[in-house]
Amino acid sequence: MRIEAEHVGYTYMSGSPFETEALRDVSLVLDSGKYHAVVGHTGSGKSTLLQLFNGLEKPTEGKLTVGDWTITPETKQRDLYDLRRHAGIVFQFPEQQLFDETIVKDVMYGPLNLGLEREKAEQLAKDTLLRVGIGEELHARSPFELSGGQMRRTAIAGVLAMEPELLLLDEPTAGLDPKGQKEIMELFYDWFKEKPERTIVLISHDMNQVARYADHVVVMADGEKQLEKTPAELFTDGTTLQTYQLAMPETVRILKALEDASGRPVASDAFTREETLRRILAWEKGERSG
Template structure:
């Protein structure tokens, strides 16, 4: 599903002394079946943006088109199930949303809430628990007896069980160790390759460099840049104005530039950096 924001503004506590701007006249296209990263400093408007996509919040002005569905300031909360089934959201620390007495029931909750039969929801739970890297034996366990990383996987399985076309990830690897983070990110990259649209909010620029095809930079409630990560991480204006930080490979390349290395463009992944160094040292 193509997702189109057109002149979207969102005001918190509108028409009150506490009014604040969450989004300011944002126009943006998020392309179907792509892996798009949305980055920006804390409070820039990233989470506000994505919460409009499944109408968790509504625009103060402007419109959002999600496939054939249009969200406006007048959109009410009726008949939103189909939209929310097709747009799954994995919140930061999603394990805090677990509440059932077994893993199976937690994974089944979403699909059954969207109208799936109990038997089909059970089958979906079996498939999803394997997809997130856990065995079927976990289905009978209490989610509260699991480790933090296992709970995260169960919560993700619950979102995937409804088979959403678009998956929004709000800092999905926060608190995970490097191995767990890579496993989760690889999972979502594989889902994108299978035809899902993935939207990632993150402060981890290495994840952006390694996984995203497209990138959106938000600053002070406005979209500042849209494009491929390689191009945006080489945008000197964004870097000079402290709007964007770099992946570790690019930071290391900057340091090497002071020691007889030359990079026409900053490499943003380890593989790119390694290839550049090898070329300059050995001429291969």
């Protein structure tokens, strides 16, 4: 699903003493079928932006287009209900929203709400649970008997079972151990690659994740869009990273260290372990041939 923001602004509690301008004059295009990331320091407006993308909030200024929906401050909330079915959102710590007595019922809740028959909703829930790695032996148990990582995956199954085209991810791996983080990121990536029109917008503070998965990165600061770049452009540009206080991905850091230590140029835009190894081997070959 394609997203276009035209001079979008958002102010919380307008007209009250607590008024906060969270977004100011944001214009951007997020192409359909791509994996986008939004980065920036705390309070820069990332989560607010994401909540506009699925119609949970409306912009207080400007115009937003998400797929076939146009959203302005005048749009009625009821006209956005349908958008929310197509744009799934995974909040930070989504397991806090688990509530039903069994795991499978919890995941069925969304599909049932969409009007699916009970039997179909149950099948869809079970299939989705298996896909996120929650085995059948657990389906009739209470979600509160699960481990933290399993609860997170159950909550994610609840979003995927709605069969969205657009997946909005707000720090989906926060608080998990490295293994759990990788599993969940791979899960989203597998989902993304399954159909060409599937689109992801990820908010993350982990630049290793962003470099590894994203096609396109939006940098926010103080409620404004600062720049949009490919990971290759952004993550090899040490000066820009420093300006926005973004960490350099580990793979890039290793290759830059190799370049500094050897005094020979190394292409540092590698974001996977395999690609990094290839670069090191290519460098070594050049080293040997003098």
